[in-house]
Amino acid sequence: MLRIILARPGSTEYDEQRRIQGTLSIPLSEQGAQQVAEIVRALSDSKIEAVYSSPCRSAEETAEAIGEVAGVKVKLLEKLKNLNHGLWEGKLIEEVRQKQPKVYRQWQEHPETVCPPDGEMLESARDRVYSALSRILKKYKNGTIALVAPEPLASLIGCYLSGDVLGDLWKVDCECGSWESIDIEPDAVMSVKN
Secondary structure (H helix, E strand, O other), rough: OEEEEEOOOOOOHHHHHOOOOOOOOOOOOHHHHHHHHHHHHHHHHOOOOOEEOOOOOOHHHHHHHHHHHHHHOOEEOHHOOOOHHHHOOOOOOOHHHHHHHHHHHHHHOOOHHHHOOOOOHHHHHHHHHHHHHHHHHHHHOOOEEEEEOOHHHHHHHHHHHHHOOOOOOOOOOOOOOOOOEEOOOHHHHHHHHO
């Protein structure tokens, strides 16, 4: 049995302002650093063998803190970069909702059918994430590893590992600085996804 700790980075100023980050690399805010300290405290006895991170500053800072306590070096995976929201990046979620209500509603209800202007389709992000995860699952069959990824990428990872349906990608309640433990049989997940 493999235990995957799926951690979301602590918050950034953009999270706190309810702005769309996408692939922007923004450092942790003061509140985010406090959230990371809580994650580290909660995971201190988890015997984490490896830490993988999205290549963005808030995820890297969170992963480094987890890796330091676990005594392991963080591995950055380019395929775990966040969903590219194109021209929406940096905008307030509310601004997109007001200026493009139909697209916003479609993004909430059927995100797989919407591509942000100059952005990335959800299917493209899903393919690269699944590719990265399949390599990890081939390497680790048991033990505990940590994956650090921002939203909405963390939701994609969680859905892949648990078989859940992807919900609203812009949740009202930000899940920054949270983590969950997912126990899986890597071969079972791989056979379902192939």
